[in-house]
Amino acid sequence: MRFTPNTEVDRRAMMKTIGIQDIDELFHDIPAEHRYPDLQLPPPLTEMEVAREMQEMAGDNAQLGVFASFLGAGAYHHFVPAVVDMVISRSEFYTAYTPYQPEISQGTLQAIFEYQSMVAALTGMEIANASQYDGATAVAEAAIMALNVLRMKRNKIVVSPSVNPMYRQVLRTYAQGMDLQIVGDDRQENDFHALLDLCDDNTAVVIVQNPDFWGQLHSGAEMQDLAEAVHAHGALLTVATDPIALALFHAPGEYGADIVTAEGQSLGNSLNFGGPYLGMFAFRAKLVRKSSGRLVGQTIDLDGKQGFVLTLSTREQHIRRAKATSNICSNQSLNALAAGVYMAALGKQGMRKVAELCWHKAHYAADRLQALEGYELLSDRPFFKEFVLRCPRPVAEINQYLLEEYGIIGGYDLSTDYDTLDNAMLLCVTEMNTREEIDDLVDALATFHQYINTEEVVS
Amino acid sequence: MADDFIYELSSPGRVGVALPDSDVPETPIPADTLRPELPLPELSEVDVVRHYVRLSTKNYGVDTGFYPLGSCTMKYNPKINEQTARLPGFTNIHPLQDPVTVQGAMQLLYEMQDMLAEISGLDAVTLQPSAGAQGEFTGVLIMRKAQIARGQGHRDKILIPDSAHGTNPASTAMSGLHVVEIASDADGNVDIEQLKAHLDDTVVGLMITNPSTLGLFDQNIVEVCRLVHEAGGLVYGDGANLNAIMGIVRPGDLGIDVMHFNLHKTFSTPHGGGGPGSGPVGVVAELAPFLPAPVVGLSAEGEYEWVWPAQSIGRVRSFHGNFGVIVRAYTYIRMHGAVGLRRVSEDAVLNANYMQARLLELGDYPVPHGDRYCMHEFVAQGKIAGAEGIHTLDIAKRLIDFDYHPPTIYFPLIVPEALMIEPTETESKETLDGFIAALTQIADEARSDPELLHTAPHHAPTRRLDEVRAARQPILAKTSA
Ligand SMILES: Cc1ncc(COP(=O)(O)O)c(C=O)c1O
Numbered sequence: 001m002r003f004t005p006n007t008e009v010d011r012r013a014m015m016k017t018i019g020i021q022d023i024d025e026l027f028h029d030i031p032a033e034h035r036y037p038d039l040q041l042p043p044p045l046t047e048m049e050v051a052r053e054m055q056e057m058a059g060d061n062a063q064l065g066v067f068a069s070f071l072g073a074g075a076y077h078h079f080v081p082a083v084v085d086m087v088i089s090r091s092e093f094y095t096a097y098t099p100y101q102p103e104i105s106q107g108t109l110q111a112i113f114e115y116q117s118m119v120a121a122l123t124g125m126e127i128a129n130a131s132q133y134d135g136a137t138a139v140a141e142a143a144i145m146a147l148n149v150l151r152m153k154r155n156k157i158v159v160s161p162s163v164n165p166m167y168r169q170v171l172r173t174y175a176q177g178m179d180l181q182i183v184g185d186d187r188q189e190n191d192f193h194a195l196l197d198l199c200d201d202n203t204a205v206v207i208v209q210n211p212d213f214w215g216q217l218h219s220g221a222e223m224q225d226l227a228e229a230v231h232a233h234g235a236l237l238t239v240a241t242d243p244i245a246l247a248l249f250h251a252p253g254e255y256g257a258d259i260v261t262a263e264g265q266s267l268g269n270s271l272n273f274g275g276p277y278l279g280m281f282a283f284r285a286k287l288v289r290k291s292s293g294r295l296v297g298q299t300i301d302l303d304g305k306q307g308f309v310l311t312l313s314t315r316e317q318h319i320r321r322a323k324a325t326s327n328i329c330s331n332q333s334l335n336a337l338a339a340g341v342y343m344a345a346l347g348k349q350g351m352r353k354v355a356e357l358c359w360h361k362a363h364y365a366a367d368r369l370q371a372l373e374g375y376e377l378l379s380d381r382p383f384f385k386e387f388v389l390r391c392p393r394p395v396a397e398i399n400q401y402l403l404e405e406y407g408i409i410g411g412y413d414l415s416t417d418y419d420t421l422d423n424a425m426l427l428c429v430t431e432m433n434t435r436e437e438i439d440d441l442v443d444a445l446a447t448f449h450q451y452i453n454t455e456e457v458v459s
Numbered sequence: 460m461a462d463d464f465i466y467e468l469s470s471p472g473r474v475g476v477a478l479p480d481s482d483v484p485e486t487p488i489p490a491d492t493l494r495p496e497l498p499l500p501e502l503s504e505v506d507v508v509r510h511y512v513r514l515s516t517k518n519y520g521v522d523t524g525f526y527p528l529g530s531c532t533m534k535y536n537p538k539i540n541e542q543t544a545r546l547p548g549f550t551n552i553h554p555l556q557d558p559v560t561v562q563g564a565m566q567l568l569y570e571m572q573d574m575l576a577e578i579s580g581l582d583a584v585t586l587q588p589s590a591g592a593q594g595e596f597t598g599v600l601i602m603r604k605a606q607i608a609r610g611q612g613h614r615d616k617i618l619i620p621d622s623a624h625g626t627n628p629a630s631t632a633m634s635g636l637h638v639v640e641i642a643s644d645a646d647g648n649v650d651i652e653q654l655k656a657h658l659d660d661t662v663v664g665l666m667i668t669n670p671s672t673l674g675l676f677d678q679n680i681v682e683v684c685r686l687v688h689e690a691g692g693l694v695y696g697d698g699a700n701l702n703a704i705m706g707i708v709r710p711g712d713l714g715i716d717v718m719h720f721n722l723h724k725t726f727s728t729p730h731g732g733g734g735p736g737s738g739p740v741g742v743v744a745e746l747a748p749f750l751p752a753p754v755v756g757l758s759a760e761g762e763y764e765w766v767w768p769a770q771s772i773g774r775v776r777s778f779h780g781n782f783g784v785i786v787r788a789y790t791y792i793r794m795h796g797a798v799g800l801r802r803v804s805e806d807a808v809l810n811a812n813y814m815q816a817r818l819l820e821l822g823d824y825p826v827p828h829g830d831r832y833c834m835h836e837f838v839a840q841g842k843i844a845g846a847e848g849i850h851t852l853d854i855a856k857r858l859i860d861f862d863y864h865p866p867t868i869y870f871p872l873i874v875p876e877a878l879m880i881e882p883t884e885t886e887s888k889e890t891l892d893g894f895i896a897a898l899t900q901i902a903d904e905a906r907s908d909p910e911l912l913h914t915a916p917h918h919a920p921t922r923r924l925d926e927v928r929a930a931r932q933p934i935l936a937k938t939s940a
Binding site for chain 2: 167
């Protein structure tokens with residue numbers, strides 16, 4: 001067998017040492033009537049065969065790059081430089097596990113310490129952890145952390161309707177066994193003022209997103225006002241954000257956020273149909289003892305030389321068990337490594353350039369689209385790389401037309417999550433979209449509009 | 460020597476990736492939104508590559524050598540997995556694409572759900588959970604909700620054996636349920652009398668790891684499940700140790716109602732330096748309506764579609780799980796088939812028993828349950844006769860000097876000085892013999908030169924690190940030297 005090196009000779013020798021005649025003797029603790037089920041699985045394939053079959057399966061998908069895409073809504077098509085895959089393909093990195101033995105894990109430990117440092121710098125916070133599962137669970141963990149910081153004396157969570165709907169769903173899943181009130185996101189119109197009106201002395205945390213799910217940017221001044229008002233209630237402010245946006249715009253640390261979360265996929269991780277991604281998770285230093293997830297810290301070895309270890313683990317499940325701050329064990333280390341390599345390789349200038357390209361292209365697309373008859377830009381404040389376009393027909397219909405007639409993957413249908421946002425498409429434009437693709441989209445939508453008009457005239 | 464810190468390598472003006480200029484007219488960015496500073500490093504591509512390649516050489520992975528880290532199943536990760544997971548038709552698809560454009564990916568997920576159900580003897584599977592711990596959390600939420608649906612919402616306790624992994628009680632507590640710890644008996648099984656004493660109508664269920672973290676198959680498992688069911692409870696199986704029993708026995712056939720799989724253990728997906736993993740959850744038919752949404756279904760027209768289970772606990776994360784990890788595990792299962800998976804488990808158990816027999820023969824390391832055959836792993840103790848000042852930690856650190864990754868240490872908590880050894884099936888007899896030889900020499904050194912062990916490792920990239928200092932004066936981020 002391919003991956004089991006024991007030969008029959010080896011097996012016999014080993015059985016002799018153990019003192020058995022047959023391997024079956026090792027399984028006598030297992031009830032005989034249930035032993036050796038006849039598993040109905042497809043027959044085994046060789047490497048050659050499996051490669052061919054999976055190539056076919058992969059070929060059945062419409063991939064971005066071949067198809068132009070304007071889909072974002074929490075997962076983004078950004079450029080991944082070759083150096084990222086080169087580094088995460090080093091099997092010293094990818095075939096290791098959690099660095100429990102720091103003396104032979106300095107590679108992972110230093111790389112994650114550097115990731116933590118760069119995430120802290122990017123978010124403007126003092127500390128970042130080694131990763132959460134993804135952007136959604138990072139929000140849920142932030143809420144639990146806030147409850148813990150306030151010693152479970154408050155049980156109300158105020159969340160903005162413009163936080164990614166999946167994050168809010170996951171928050172509710174996580175909270176279902178806890179005695180919590182989650183309010184604020186039931187009305188799409190709820191702005192910061194409305195959210196603040198919901199705050200009281202039972203409120204533990206206010207959760208907002210910036211840029212929000214609809215792509216809109218809240219200025220540093222506006223966010224600072226929010227932070228101050230939230231703090232006046234004795235509550236914490238959690239801001240979910242986009243790491244690419246942070247290359248240009250005010251960092252949550254500058255305007256007073258207590259916990260910052262983000263979906264880190266945009267940093268060097270491919271779309272991969274939704275995962276593996278990574279949850280970025282940063283916070284104020286004074287909250288560290290209530291934080292969840294792994295932390296790498298700097299220390300020295302017996303010779304006084306600098307090195308890195310996992311630290312402050314008395315917060316974690318393997319020590320605190322039922323009293324741990326979270327149940328997380330395996331995290332998204334290799335994705336965090338990819339994010340670290342991405343930030344290092346693009347650096348200050350490269351990250352800015354990516355963000356600027358997103359800004360310019362998204363605005364070019366929005367300008368052209370809103371000039372079309374029958375389409376309206378719904379974003380009433382500055383936006384970053386996503387914006388909402390009111391369309392003349394349901395988004396599902398338009399997307400089907402775009403795909404079938406133009407080979408374009410259209411935007412996200414906001415009516416999925418918001419009753420009031422019928423015919424509203426959330427479009428995402430990144431550095432990966434060429435002017436030609438944007439112009440094609442504009443032509444396609446213009447034609448669709450004419451097509452509808454003709455239909456109406458005729459009927 | 461410590462490697463240069465990434466910020467120390469930075470030099471203003473350098474950039475590792477060039478991006479094209481804008482091909483559209485530019486739109487001014489409002490000045491009042493701009494951040495004053497962006498404190499990221501500036502490196503050329505070659506600087507970045509050398510930095511990370513140098514770091515990688517200070518890491519030990521399965522591809523470096525033997526990694527018998529108990530409970531983690533550090534088996535060899537076939538290279539074809541890396542290739543299939545990197546097929547552009549898998550990496551370049553967006554999770555929110557119209558299902559008609561991602562039928563290949565959905566087919567893979569659908570078949571994976573089916574294959575895991577078949578291997579475990581359960582009826583329905585979600586692939587959404589990101590790792591084992593999130594699978595546990597998902598499973599406990601399902602049990603809780605199912606009890607509410609049965610009109611048993613007052614039940615609020617989960618029984619957990621004292622040998623359990625820390626994530627079991629932590630996941631339970633996050634679900635708002637109370638943990639009641641039950642002891643193991645002298646044979647390492649769940650103590651039946653204790654179990655009975657706790658089984659009343661406040662119990663949501665039992666969370667059991669079988670084979671247990673002691674590496675033992677619970678001889679009373681059928682009875683245990685029957686008792687829990689009789690008391691109106693459900694049985695959760697922690698599937699971290701599935702590598703011992705594939706094609707040997709199906710947890711569902713024994714009475715397990717819900718379990719998680721660790722694709723990063725049993726199904727050979729690489730551990731990534733701590734993740735990503737993937738923790739699918741399988742359930743019996745009664746619990747299928749509670750699975751996280753969405754799961755993949757197959758329509759009457761033969762199209763794969765997203766399905767929202769009727770009483771779903773909700774989403775446990777964004778999108779559809781760690782797809783890239785699932786592709787690797789799928790590749791592995793397809794290459795093995797039923798015969799191959801059984802062979803995997805047989806050899807995993809054979810290898811572990813061989814090592815246990817060799818250690819018993821050696822006599823220097825007590826094996827508390829050495830009178831029983833173990834499953835895919837076993838727990839020895841770093842208590843060497845005639846070397847009383849030596850602890851498991853010293854032995855582990857000394858093993859590093861022999862170029863091995865140490866076993867899991869100090870877990871399970873119920874075994875003092877635990878050394879939990881899981882060789883996996885991908886290791887040859889020669890490798891196992893080499894490791895036993897090292898343990899033999901270390902036992903001699905422990906008696907003749909204990910200082911050698913106390914100060915180990917001596918041939919690693921760093922010496923023993925000061926963990927107390929790291930926790931007392933935490934330095935968790937730096938942007939300068
Ligand atoms: C027995 C057991 N259960 C649960 C887990 C948690 O799994 P994960 O790290 O994938 O969350 C582990 C991890 O090592 C384990 O050994």
